[in-house]
Amino acid sequence: MKLLNNTALIIAFFFLCSYNSFGQFDLDFVKHLSKNQFADEHLAYLESSALPVDSMAYFKAKYFIEYENDSMFFKQCDSAFELLSMDTLFLRYLDNYFLKKEENYREEWFIRRNEICQKDSAGAQFCYHLALNPSLSDTTKVPTLLRDDFIRLAKVYKKKPVVALLLSAVLPGLGELYIGNLRASIAKFGSQTIFGLQIVESIYFVGLIHPLSFVNIGFFSAFYVANIVGSYRDTKTKKHDLKNQFFFHVSDYYASMYPASIY
Amino acid sequence: MDLSATMANELIENCGSEKPKSRSFLKLSKSTSKYNPFTYLAGGLLFVYQNVLSEQISANCNFEISCSEYTKRCINEYGLFKGTLVGLHQLSCCSPTIYKDYCEFQISENGKVKNEVVK
Numbered sequence: 001m002k003l004l005n006n007t008a009l010i011i012a013f014f015f016l017c018s019y020n021s022f023g024q025f026d027l028d029f030v031k032h033l034s035k036n037q038f039a040d041e042h043l044a045y046l047e048s049s050a051l052p053v054d055s056m057a058y059f060k061a062k063y064f065i066e067y068e069n070d071s072m073f074f075k076q077c078d079s080a081f082e083l084l085s086m087d088t089l090f091l092r093y094l095d096n097y098f099l100k101k102e103e104n105y106r107e108e109w110f111i112r113r114n115e116i117c118q119k120d121s122a123g124a125q126f127c128y129h130l131a132l133n134p135s136l137s138d139t140t141k142v143p144t145l146l147r148d149d150f151i152r153l154a155k156v157y158k159k160k161p162v163v164a165l166l167l168s169a170v171l172p173g174l175g176e177l178y179i180g181n182l183r184a185s186i187a188k189f190g191s192q193t194i195f196g197l198q199i200v201e202s203i204y205f206v207g208l209i210h211p212l213s214f215v216n217i218g219f220f221s222a223f224y225v226a227n228i229v230g231s232y233r234d235t236k237t238k239k240h241d242l243k244n245q246f247f248f249h250v251s252d253y254y255a256s257m258y259p260a261s262i263y
Numbered sequence: 264m265d266l267s268a269t270m271a272n273e274l275i276e277n278c279g280s281e282k283p284k285s286r287s288f289l290k291l292s293k294s295t296s297k298y299n300p301f302t303y304l305a306g307g308l309l310f311v312y313q314n315v316l317s318e319q320i321s322a323n324c325n326f327e328i329s330c331s332e333y334t335k336r337c338i339n340e341y342g343l344f345k346g347t348l349v350g351l352h353q354l355s356c357c358s359p360t361i362y363k364d365y366c367e368f369q370i371s372e373n374g375k376v377k378n379e380v381v382k
Contacts, residue, residue, distance in 0.1 A: 176356075180364075181356075181364040182363075182364065183358060183360045183361050183363055183364050184356045184358075184361060184364050186358075187355060187356055187357070187358040187361070188355050188356065191355050192355075222347070222348075222351055223351055223355055225348060226347075226348040226349070226350075226351035226352045226355060227352060227355060229345075229348045229349065229352060230348075230349070230352030230353075230355070230356070233349070233352070241365070241366045241369060242366060244366070244368065245366040245367065245368055248368055
């Protein structure tokens with residue numbers, strides 16, 4: 001009987017030592033690990049602590065954001081739904097964080113963000129939704145410091161790639177001018193003019209049926225078609241780039257105006 | 264080792280890092296491009312330009328990936344026709360003030376425009 005009691009006591013002792021649910025989860029220690037970038041120790045501590053499922057997912061989500069593992073963050077996001085909705089500071093941090101990320105992660109976050117918390121009338125989330133379909137009538141809703149970027153985006157957003165293509169076909173460089181690339185349009189128009197003058201010169205001096213004329217016509221045609229294709233592509237990429245720039249500035253603006261952190 | 268020797272070594276190392284990367288011939292990934300002789304002709308011309316001509320004329324492109332390298336990568340990615348057109352488009356835009364047409368985040372620290380071949 002005594003032996004049995006001793007065994008039970010030893011088992012109970014080891015159980016108490018190994019199972020740390022009886023000890024409290026130390027948030028300060030997690031902050032310390034986070035501050036000193038102890039990534040492995042941080043994850044090991046979280047996994048060894050016996051937190052409820054949602055709390056565990058919540059802290060792991062913070063951990064993955066800190067070490068920029070976005071796909072793993074989204075896996076934890078669903079379980080930590082309620083806790084995330086209460087942590088407005090972290091939500092604000094996430095808004096600023098994902099505005100600077102790739103488009104697919106950004107989209108995924110703001111879809112989830114809408115589920116967690118409905119659209120605000122101000123803030124990074126609001127700016128994100130405005131920039132999805134920007135129009136000049138919404139300019140006043142954007143903070144003053146971001147207005148110039150928003151106006152530039154709204155203006156280019158209306159431009160159609162097909163129109164730029166057709167304009168480039170009419171006059172080289174006109175398509176670039178249409179989307180606001182003044183320097184590119186001048187460079188293109190200048191180069192095309194030089195090639196055109198070379199054709200005129202070669203036809204005037206050596207005639208049309210001559211290798212030099214063929215070479216000049218070939219150069220002119222190649223650059224002419226390249227400019228048409230390029231204008232079409234540039235219109236698409238410029239929209240994308242201006243949107244990214246706007247999001248970068250929104251993120252910086254809100255990060256400076258309303259500082260937010262992970263913990 | 265004295266200070267001057269250390270500085271000299273650092274200088275040699277820094278000079279070494281500024282050397283242009285090895286400019287290889289085309290590495291065609293698409294099977295359709297592999298059987299087109301004109302692709303190899305274009306690749307050969309670009310190879311000769313990059314290794315012989317560009318150094319002679321002290322070429323200094325305004326894009327981070329130079330126009331010739333970009334054209335080569337475009338030919339690898341899109342094939343001969345589209346690749347050449349996209350490359351020529353960058354070449355026709357390449358002027359010293361072109362960075363003013365691009366967003367701030369697309370300008371690198373050395374003042375060149377960041378560009379990449381979209382896959």
